[in-house]
Amino acid sequence: MDIKQVQELIRFVSKSGVNEVSIEEKDFKITIKTNQAPTYVNATIPAPVAAAPQAQPASVVPSAPAEPKVTIAEAEDSSKYMTVKSPMIGTFYRTAGPDKPPFVNVGDEVKAGQVVCIIEAMKLFNEIESEVSGRIVKVLVENSSPVEYDQPLFLVEPA
Template structure:
């Protein structure tokens, strides 16, 4: 892949609106990250030598199962939870206003229709209601943080 193809790929990703794209080929790895409103584009290109000694390729392979095991354990633990995702792009707020208490805390029981948070989009504050009943296990987004469409916001234990 030459520099011209990489530049065309960067332009394509920036126009597509994707926030991150990773491309791995035989001898090259490319990660392109684009910012939200600012449209900052960061590109990482890593050239992998084709004639790497066997000792170098064996060491990462041996460490791969140890990094994969915690990730698979986490996904198994999270599989019993329901993920509540953002229905819109905007700014996530845990409170209806700065002087009011938060809508929900970790450990709080919720029922269908309860307001979980507010997402501000274009000066409109949209209340996000729960579609499930259960208990809040984890809040995945910090207060006043930007969120994307379909981004996980809460983990709920339905039992």
């Protein structure tokens, strides 16, 4: 797979709404994962491969500047809002169970210390509490999605 094919694949994945694509060929493996805004490219190339294919990850990096633009736009929009962030790596859940209602929805009033979601990490379900009182403006993560440490989960308009 050459660099143009990798770039086309990245564009296709970002437009299609697919969360993850993995391709394994004889010489290499590439995994592209997406969440709402960020696009992650993970390319593994075996050591015996010539120097030209090793340039692929460096060439793929220029597609990443789209991520900071989104982050900057969100930062400008969220300047008047407080952000509830993930305190750990895990899987984000908006509900306590499949047949349960979400802890909070957009427009709901929350108080400091109120549970807003659950993050599962290593088979432990951790209740995440709001650090501020206010109104939920936006839910930034899809239900059952993986989250990173310090990743924004909710935007809250302070009361």
